[in-house]
Amino acid sequence: MLLYHIAKAINPAEVDEKVRLAKASEYKGFDIDFEVVWSNGDLSKLSDVISTKPITYIPQLYINHLAEEDGKSQLNELVKSILMQNDDFKSFTKNQEQKISDTHEKINGTISRIYRLKESYKSLAKDSSEIGTKSAIEEEIKRLQAAILALREKAGFSEQEERAFNHLNSRKGSLEKRHKTVSDAAIFLKQLSDSLTLKGDYLVDELTETVKLDIDAPKHARIVTNSLAELQAGLKLEIESYVSKIALRHQKTPSTLARLDSRLKSTEQAITPLLEKIKEQKALEVIREKLKSEEAKLKRITEIEHRLLSIATDGKALREDLYQSFGELVITYTEYVKEISRPEYQLEEAINISANVAFSSSKFDQFVKSFDGRGNLTNLVGDLADSEGNYIFCPETHAQKIFYIDEKIRRKDEKLPSAKKGTTEEDIIRKLYSDCFYINYSVSYKEDQIETMSPGKRGLVLLNLILHLSNASHPILIDQPEDNLDNRTIYDQLNDFIRDRKKKRQIIMVTHNANLVVAADAECVIVANQDGQQRCFENEKFKFEYCSGSLENSFEDSNKIGILKKQGIRQHVCQILEGGILAFKERELKYGLK
Template sequence: MNKNRGSQFRKWVLHLHSLYSHSQLSNQYNINENNHEERFDEFLKKLNENDIKAIGLTNYFNFSEQDYCLKRKLEEKGIVVFLNLELRLENGNVKDETCDIHIIFDNLLDEKEVKCFLASMTAKVVNKRLDSISSKDDYKKAVVNFDDLVKCLNDKSLNLKNRYMIGILSRGKGSSRLSSVFEDIAERCDFFIHSSDKQKNIEEDKEYLNSHGKPLLQSSDAHSFEKIGGKFSWIKADLNFEGLRQIMFEPSERISLGKDNPDTKLDYQVIDSIELSDARIIYLNSSLNTVIGGRSTGKSTLTNAIAKALGNEHFVPINEKTEKGMHVFDKDIIIHWRDGQEHQDLEFLPQDYMIKIAENDILRNNLVRSTVKSDEGNYRKIEKYEEDTRKNQNEIDNSIQEWSNLKDKLATLIKPEGDKKGIEVQLQKLKEQISEQEKKSDFSERKSEEYRKSETELNYYLNHQRLSEINIRNLNDMGSIEISLSTPIPSSDDTKFRESLEEYIEVLKTEVNEKWQQKIKELTDEQNEIFSENKLKVNEIWNSEIFKQGQTNISNNETLRKLIEIQKQEQLKLDTFIKYENNKEKIETQINEIQTKILRSYAKFGTLREKLQNEFEVKATPVEIKINFQPIKFEEKIKYLNGRNTTNNNFIEEFDKDSFRKIDNIFDALNLSYNQGKSQNDLIKDVLSQHWYTINYNLQYDGDNFEQMSQGKKAFVVLTLILEFSKDKKPVIIDQPEDSLDNRAIYNDLTNYLKEKKKERQIILVTHNPNIVVGADAENVIVANQHSEDSPNTHGIQFDYTNGSLENTYTKSMKYTLEKQGIREHVVEILEGGKEAFEKREKKYK
């Protein structure tokens, strides 16, 4: 069964000498009249063993009947055979040496037409027609003039126009051995042929010649079985002369001179074929498949059906109510992958998808972010930035909570009643009165002083005894608490690795809790000892002689007792005032410190943004991704200031201009009015709970900023972004990417881009633009047709398809539309400007 996939890379050897190459000139096949079949079998075996699909069967100056017979026999065995006539030019090089030239004839050219040419062309020196050259002496002396040769080939009576190609032997960059006359001949040839053993020479020649629009072929020049298959060219083309001619239009893309097949895509990343209803199968190429057709002929229907069959997230089924969605066939299709397995991997970019992404900042930033993931180094910078901002925000949130608690604590402080100054004056007066009373009693002034000292000490030890009791109770409560380690363990498929981390954390937890209990015991013992020491001191003072005498003196003097009692009450009032002021000052100091800490932490956001902006840069020529930060509008997050007054409006306007400056003064008295029962404290919390900037990805293409591009150019850049940075090589479907691009942009940007990306991944592309199909040298063109009276399909099938290469060309008198002509003719007929696109392609190196 012919699985037509369009142009494919196959091995071609276009300079391979015939078994019957004239024995006078190095024929080493050792063929004689008794071993023809044996030598043919060996010749065929060598071709098949080396998977050679097409050859240039070469002989000097003319072909024998045996050559024609050999061609027919090889073709019967599936080998495509072109006759290659090797001639010697009289025109010399810089060393005055003659040079070989090759004429490759259309493989479908009738033998009679080749013979007519041989009978019409005369060799110089021997002065004989080519078909008359036979002696060893003739072969050694015969030469042809290049101009005479071209004139003969172009003789209309010979009917050879576009049915031959002229090649010349390459010896290094096309110039090292050429005279000026010879350079002119080389320029007029269609291709160069190489048989060097040095890879460096081949690569240099190919680069040089391709840059001048000339294809270079590697071939064996084999005269023996041993050399067959050692040197060859990978040519991407149909196995016919029209396919071979394509190397003149795409010299670098259609030829590969490496040892391995250039198609290196993995089998699971290539869709092999699409099976439609009625067992119809469309075979796909691993490179660029373009789907063309008139309006409503089933182009997008086909790609939509592929997306549906593979469960792609961008496929949207028809909504019965709105009738919006993506049309598919009545019956589901079957997708066959090249590895024979089932896969779901597919990139599907439906019609207008790129434009929607281009016009929506959120969607575009999400796409860019997912794209940047392919650049692990730069994506790690973003992750580090987000990690650092989260950590910084958590620190700020904790500080804000601490600040809020302090504000609440300050608000709950109750100022004592009375007048502190008056209390202080009263205490001084009481002190003087107590002193006078003590003088009147038999309790000496010295004893009074000693008593007051012991009383002060007693209060000190009683207070510390109280504190020890509180500490011991708290330690008892804490002793029942188990410390847990809430360290997050990163997810990993390595179960053993994860379990080892979990086990170690458990070990640490046990060790920590053991040390914790040990510390609780140490502190409890310490506090018990302090309590005992203070209790001992209290008992000593209570039992001291001076304290007992003082207590008795107070009891015996009613006036003194009352004064001391009043003194104690006033001192308590003063202590309450002092405690209040100390607490208030302490809390206010803490609030100021935490506010400074918060603003200092908040300033880190600016440093982190600047660091990321300076360090982040992703390039994949010609696309470049940079980062800037988009400020968030105040009223997008906070609604309770709007519409109040001019002061509020000015605050909002200034915040949107420079949020950093306004935040730096957020703790000052702002004199704002608030809705929804809010206050400045709420504003402070809400403002500081976020950093008021979002990451914005700035795209550039060849130095042009994305925002300044036209809609269509933006869409193309989005497509480039999707394909350029993805390391995933799964197939991609693109529906009409050329929308909104002018023809020049399509030809210069999109076609060149597709030519590069199709080497990396399989592309299925719906288009109505011939510059994409022809300019991007689509390997496989799928032509869609909807059945109608004027354009019928086989069996009246609603949507039918045919496919093939750009070099597939013919016209036939057939009933059904898709069978009437070749792919080239369909392209010209369906796509406006198709003919011009082919002409442009074929003239670009002329």
Template sequence: MSIVKETCGSVWRRWDLHLHSPGTKLSDAYGGEVDENGNTDDETWDAYLKALEDSEVQVFGITDYFCFDSYFETIKRYKKKFPEGQKVFFPNIEFRLTDNISSSGKHVHTHVIFDHDPAVCNERKFSEFLTALTTHISQGDVDVKCSNLSGKQYEAATISMRDLKKALKDTFGNENLYLIVTAANNDGLRMADTQSSRSLSISDELDKASHAFFGSGINTNYFLQTTRYEDDAEALPKPVFSGSDAHSFDDLKRLTGDERNFPPTWVKADTTFRGLLQTLYEPKARVYIGDTPSVLVQQSREATRFISKLEISPIAGYSGANGVWFENVSIEFNPELTAVIGNKGSGKSAIADIIALLGDSRQESNFSFLANSRGNKKFRTKGYAENFLGKLTWKNGTEQERALDLSIDPTSPERVKYLPQNYFETLTNEIEVNDFRREIEDVVFSHVEDSDRMGKSSFADLEDFKTTQAKQDISSLKVKIRELNIEIVELEKKAAPSFKKSIEKQLKAKEDERHALEQSKPKEVPKPAEETEEQREINTELTVAGDVLSGIVLKGRAAANQLSSLKVNRQKLVDLKESVSSLSSSLTVRRAEIVSLCNELQLDADNIFKYNIDTSSIDKKISDVSQEIGALVKDNNLTIDEKTDFQKISSIPDLHAAHKFVETKIKALKETLSAPHRKYQTYVQSVKEISAKLQELKGDPASPQLGTINYFKAQLSEIENVLTQKIKDKVAERETLSKGIFEAKTKVRSFYEGLKKRVETRLADINTDEFTVTIDASFVPTGGFEETFFHFVNQAVVGEFRGTEAGRKKLQSIMADVNWNDADSILVFINEVIETLKKHPFEAQVKNIKELYDFLFSFEFFDAKYELRLGGKNLNQLSPGEKGLLLLVFYLHLDKEKTPLIIDQPEDNLDNDSIFSVLATCIREAKKSRQVILVTHNPNLAVGADAEQILFVKLEKHKNYKFLYESGAIENPKTNGHIVKVLEGSRPAFVQRRLKYHIR
């Protein structure tokens, strides 16, 4: 028997810490022959061990009552039968406590699970322990020890929790060698008599004495609560494990996880006792009771978004003249959080850069190890990078290989999101925060519903689409030309061969994604033979319900597509009406000019100039479309039951309610099925779900959604068939309108206000007294206002703005009281600027007065902004550390993108309290939905965020630059040693600091 060691750290595995073996002291129902010494025959044992070996469960707790006989017999026989077996066994001794807390008179059962290392927990120590532990049974004046129990005494014996803890401490001393796990249900704490204060008090004391509990998923949330005690004392969150409690071969069917009332337990940890102990520190994140942890489901269905392995090797024939560097490096990555640690210059950033290179990150210009700029080449100096190949393998098996001296492929989709240290520092030190703001906006865009994106793929594109009319009103010719030129440039980009190549590669990536999803289809489960009429009826109901559910899903998808189309059409109608109204206003002005001239020339203007504009048909169309949208989004609060006609349901909220009802019905029906039928129905449902996702990935051929396979095919078709004519049409289109600049800008601001609402709730989840992020959609001066203003003003002549520094201070003092959200306040400011200039010769100070007036009165010097504030300060006022923290929070907590997130040493300039309280929390959330690889030298990130994998790297420069690495879980002793040494400055230093802080 050996221990399974994972180089990719803590991973989810099936554990069953409560099952009995043949010969168990009570309720042994395994059958078989028993000899005169009470030993079960070999055939029965072989069948038992084979069932364990064949199961998906990796770790077992072998349980017996008041003794360890079963454990040692199981270990001995397993090693003999499966000498290369990988299963792990912990000794689990089950006790009946003297405590009685239920009204039925049942005694509470508790277990002690011990470290399976024979060096610390062995037969001698267990014998000492059982000898030290007395039961309530007495013979004469002597209390019977657990070691002396025999026969029916096993059925009658009880012990006290106090005696148990004392015997454990006296025998083992170190509490890290055992766990007290008490039953929650049946003979457990949750069966306490709620009408009895005494029972509740005893129950709480037993809870406090226990490290964990045996129960089911319904108990998990209760034991995670910190307010569960009657005396209001703060409780520790504790893990709950579901065990099979098998006493027979029939019970061993529970190991499949398909048996009713015996859901499987998954533990994310090394298969060691230290791994089990880790669940005490992270009970919510490390233990899951149910079918499959969501990360494993996601990893299977989105296999193209998880990095499986990184390999780096020298090219054939490389002599090592310029260093050994990467010699046969092969690093497997955890699907959740990997923390890359090491001393300075150890190659941490090398790992991040190489992954980013192979994942076609657009941050190549900010690489540090693979830097390739003039005067900063480092490893890309000739003779180094070209001698090594990197290969990235994804979970679906696809590979990306590239020499380390090559650049990314800009036509390929970006498969990883990379925040290199250089880029991070550039953004956070940026004075005008324009690039920083764009990064934030990309994250905000991820929260815009697909139906509201209007077919746009970026924040900037959606912004242009939603505010086009407002921008047209701001500058009659300028905005229209700008808009058309943007469209023309976009179309010409599409006409370029590189764009077509990019679309083809994105289509290839989607086809790979489709293939990966198809590969995730479960192995076919044949439909089991019908058992009973009741089973047949249930199966029929499930089939009907499944068809109904599929119909609801299809109808929901169609409704969502229709809603998106209607919203686009309504926006176009609104824009059309505004264009027509603006045209009407312009025509009215122009007609007045014509009438004046006609009167002067004695002409009848009505015979020359006639027009009629009627927007009533547009208004009716807007009303009709709005009604259709309203019908689709209206929640009719329908009562969904068996009599509901699902064919008549049409609104999206009602479809959601119907979906939930049918889904619940299917789940309830499945619970009534036998295990084979339930397994078959689970297979059928899984196939349907994957088929639906495949259809969603392909998209509607007639009207494909953005990012689907048919969308990219449509793009290619457009490029090949209609693009040339589109370009001609757009080049020919030129017209502009302008009126009400401030009112038009207000419409732009309303766009930002709509986005604000989308992320405020998510931000509220992480706001604290010390860290508060708010959003303000308002008008702010443009970054280049002062520079543009002084382009018109000669600061070398006498005037209030004379002198570079003095002039700027004067302008800033006038600006200080401006309310940029009030047109009158802005006009007061403009007039004050002009009056200030006029205190001295005007023409001498202003280089071009008309251009200055055009600049000031066109309101071009302020714009609507989506302004973030941290602690009341806007982005321009934040320190580099504060900006860095804000950016990380957005990517970790708000970004909905699912590609792997690679972050290189983000903690610089951040205080430790912020790192632990904010970043660690955000990382914990981020790793639930995407793979995170974090290069760090801060323990608050690696340990505080409970990294599933620690990758320790070092570069031995004295050995010809040889790169070495080790990988494991936090709970792995060797890995733990690296963490303490690298992140804490060695164990003695850590202990010394702990003592100085008076932390015991």
């Protein structure tokens, strides 16, 4: 409990995560605060969840969890953390992760462009189908051209005569339009002249009165009356002059209309023989308009054909880019495996690290779950899965298998299961080409794989790995690392490793094993006692009491109150810890203390 609260006060997130992974116990229900004082004077408090410091917390059973199937991802992270201490590997990893990110972004971008092209293709194909088929339009054009030729021959109407007719017909229309414009203008000018003649004086008087209202002077002053009289006379004169101009223009109207009538008559006389000659002209015009319409359709459908061909070419190139990018993604992961095999990345103590490219079934299941689960999985993924539905992953052939699945989806293979409602083909393809790979690290010790080791040996190797994060200077807190280890293994192997690592980082551990306390040369030993757990082991005052000191602290005083104060650290170690006396004897022999 003390170790838990030390860790919790320093970095609660680290503790919560490790406890969750190890499925270890939490100490809840205590209404307390807890303080940890650092050597530089900094203070970490249980109540302060914001100001945290880095630590490594290893709860009980966490090491066993790493070796289990559901702890594989944490083991991979641990091994990667160790490898990342090497600057070369760190640089390589940074480059590879950037390549993976760039490639994945490129894959998604390519898929987006492919489906934008597909939408354009679909839209253009729809436009084309609404226009009609090219062959049918071409046949209709031939038919209309033949009909026009037949009508011309029937009317004896040559192309030259047709041009003359079109010219005369256009001229007639222009003359009629001009005649109407002049007639309308004549009516307007007469109405304007009549209105000004009738209402001119009234308008001048009204304007004069309005001006008077705006003048700030005696209304009967001579300058005012003279000025207004002059204004009235001038306005009336201008109106009379304007009416005269209108009358002059109006006088010209009859002669203008006469000229237009004459030209219109001569035009009609010229066009009459042609009209009589081509009684089928209206039918000819209708057919000619139809021909123009069909020719416009043919032009549009030809443009669409060229665009569809261009889209198909671009789509094929994009698919090649997609295949290449996905293949490069797989290769980027295999480069990891080759890099990790380099000797400079291997650890000492006969611990060997290797790696392989692994396939995330859970990620790929997102693709599979896009389809109706009642279908046959083999029909969907082919030989990417066995008869029992287990995925078969091979880095060398995986990309080709994905391309094969893509091809079946693209051509809508009838054996494929139905896609779930609301799922688009683009969604499915994105999931198909998603990054389902990861680097799976394998740890061996003296050529034994960690998965096949005995629990004790496996625990030792994993603890060594955790302690191997020697570049980290922050403290490591471990709860009972001796689980599944025998005393000889602890004394022969683990102690030396701990003694070496504690030179570079502080190690705080809870243990019931004397060898980890004595043989590892603990600088400070804290003995804990809970009141009421055992007769004759009562505390002085509190439910939980602690005493601390070095291994050399040795005394016995039965008169003291409280079990912790009755003897020194050495006596507590011998009394509480398994093998305590033997551990001290071996230590004394080692250092020549006796």
